[in-house]
Amino acid sequence: MIPISYNVRSLFVRKTTTFATAGGIALVVFVLAAAFMLSAGVSKTLVAGGRPDNAIITRKGADNEMSSSIDGPAVSLVLATPGVKKDDTGAPLGGGEVVVVIAQDRLGGEPGQVTNILVRGVSDNVLKVRPDVRVIDGRPAKPGTDEVLIGKGLVGKYRGMTLGDKFELKKNRPVTVVGVFEAGGSSFESEVWANLETARSSFGREGLVSSVTVRLDSPAAFDAFKARIETDKQLLLEARRETKYYEDQSQGTAIFVKIMGIIITFFCATGATLGAMNTMFAAVAQRKREVGTLRALGFSQFQILTSFVIESTVLAVSGGVLGMLAALLLTTTSVSMMNFQTWQEITFSFAATPQILIGCLVAGIGMGVLGGFFPALKAAGTSPIEAMRG
Numbered sequence: 001m002i003p004i005s006y007n008v009r010s011l012f013v014r015k016t017t018t019f020a021t022a023g024g025i026a027l028v029v030f031v032l033a034a035a036f037m038l039s040a041g042v043s044k045t046l047v048a049g050g051r052p053d054n055a056i057i058t059r060k061g062a063d064n065e066m067s068s069s070i071d072g073p074a075v076s077l078v079l080a081t082p083g084v085k086k087d088d089t090g091a092p093l094g095g096g097e098v099v100v101v102i103a104q105d106r107l108g109g110e111p112g113q114v115t116n117i118l119v120r121g122v123s124d125n126v127l128k129v130r131p132d133v134r135v136i137d138g139r140p141a142k143p144g145t146d147e148v149l150i151g152k153g154l155v156g157k158y159r160g161m162t163l164g165d166k167f168e169l170k171k172n173r174p175v176t177v178v179g180v181f182e183a184g185g186s187s188f189e190s191e192v193w194a195n196l197e198t199a200r201s202s203f204g205r206e207g208l209v210s211s212v213t214v215r216l217d218s219p220a221a222f223d224a225f226k227a228r229i230e231t232d233k234q235l236l237l238e239a240r241r242e243t244k245y246y247e248d249q250s251q252g253t254a255i256f257v258k259i260m261g262i263i264i265t266f267f268c269a270t271g272a273t274l275g276a277m278n279t280m281f282a283a284v285a286q287r288k289r290e291v292g293t294l295r296a297l298g299f300s301q302f303q304i305l306t307s308f309v310i311e312s313t314v315l316a317v318s319g320g321v322l323g324m325l326a327a328l329l330l331t332t333t334s335v336s337m338m339n340f341q342t343w344q345e346i347t348f349s350f351a352a353t354p355q356i357l358i359g360c361l362v363a364g365i366g367m368g369v370l371g372g373f374f375p376a377l378k379a380a381g382t383s384p385i386e387a388m389r390g
Helices: 004-013 015-047 070-077 196-204 219-228 242-286 288-296 301-332 354-380 384-389
Strands: 054-059 094-105 114-122 134-138 145-150 166-170 172-181 189-194 211-215 237-241 336-337 344-349
Touching: 015 242, 015 301, 015 344, 015 354, 054 219, 054 242, 070 094, 070 211, 094 166, 094 196, 114 196, 166 196, 189 196, 219 237, 237 242, 301 354
Parallel strands: 114 189, 145 172
Antiparallel strands: 054 211, 054 237, 094 114, 094 211, 114 344, 134 172, 145 189, 166 172, 336 344
């Protein structure tokens, strides 16, 4: 076999074309990895908002909380359903919630640029219902007041979204930010949590809630709880495990990101593959005498074909690793995108998984091998006499 060191030296001789081709493959791997990492980040952010022992109840047929409406008396019936966990005082861990979207000025952008922020009217025991949420700055809001908590993903990005500041839920209805909370990187960190009555009165939702969230005795209690809720024909409600609900909410945005990433990657990949092919064709044309010498030394057509394929593979691996390392840098950043289910802006981070990184690296190597295969065939098919004359 022809030594691999021969192929490596050949690549360094043609530094300009080698670096250009490796850079093209690196760009493709970077774009592909970024798209799938962002898609994984979308799913991770939204699904992280759910707990397996929590259930969310919405109006039957409603795809999400925004399109759901439940009468106040039904909330009490849900909380009284067997399977709902009780706190130390014997009160059920759960409550109705109102979900609305408000327009808020973005800081640091163009004047008048606004974005959608989700406001969630929550019950007084919300931090017990969702124990993964904790206040990291300030204090919890006092029950029955115009005080709100904001997720840490909103801090400093929008007008009034700083501890101690005020902003209007609706015209002439100011609220004060008294605390900042984190929620394990979930979509809750892009929400404002207000008192339930404050939210209902501000938006004319008196006597109604968007959904009911309850804490169950255990994850295994969900099936029995769901059966009791959905068999009551008067309630017309639907119960879903909280993790499944938020997983469903992530699908639209995640699929959109993947499709856009694949479309962009397709065009980049085509260019990178053609670039690798041109590089290897140029190498074959410039190295006819080398090929002839190799044939004269007794190397077979198959060995020469393998050598040129190895050369393109080394080129592809170099570019793929470079693109993968660049993609890993994205894990330190976050981006804001619109959630197509709720039309709110949510802050997402890039989630790198071994499957994504390895898959994108393999895709980059595949492009290099494909780009080098046909030039390698041409080199292997060159006769020794023709090559020596060249």
